[in-house]
Amino acid sequence: MKHQLDNAIKIIKENGYKYTKKREEILLFLIEENRYVGAIEVFDFMNKQYQGISYDTIYRNLRDFTKMDLLEETELMGEKKFRFHCDVSSNHDHSHHHHHFICTSCGWTKEINLCPMDFFSEQLPDCKIESHRFEILGKCQKCLKK
Known part of the structure; x- marks a missing residue:
């Protein structure tokens, strides 16, 4: 966790932003949660301390962190959700390509180390695919038991 935070702070500084304790707290919250959370959850957490x-x-910090590729962003039930990027490393290389299962109730996330793009590439031989996004949405085991 400390390694992730240290790398994130380094990236913030490299992008010309100041280090602040509040930014550190936002990042720590997201690292510890290890799931997609809404801005209101981050706000509620931060408002207890500040x-x-x-x-x-x-919200501005969450957007800035997303632009710096520190956070992953998705939309669930019409709301933007954020999570600390799985692959933030010392050289900020996101080479481990994967996708996620996301619980629509609690935001819990699990990496899926499979990409369906080979199939789609075969179906579109005369096209150039520039990007893709693939997420599986459903209920996690914990939420199913509730």
Whole structure:
């Protein structure tokens, strides 16, 4: 966890942003949660420690972290959700290609080390695929038991 945080702070500085304790706390929260969370969850957590912090400040930091590729972003039930990027490394190389199962109830996430793009590439031989996004949505075992 410390390694992930240290690398994230380094990337923040490399992108011309200042280190702040609040940014560190946001990142730590996301690292510890290890799931997709909404901005309101991050706001609620931060507001307990920093009374009066604005929702806009939280959301702006989440967007900035996403642009720096520190966070992954998805949309669940019409709401943007964020999670700490699985592959933040010291050289910021996201070479481990994978996808996720995401619980639509709690946001729990599991890596899926399989990509269906080979199939789609075969189906589109005269096209150039520039990007893709693949997520499996459902209920995790814990939420199914509730």
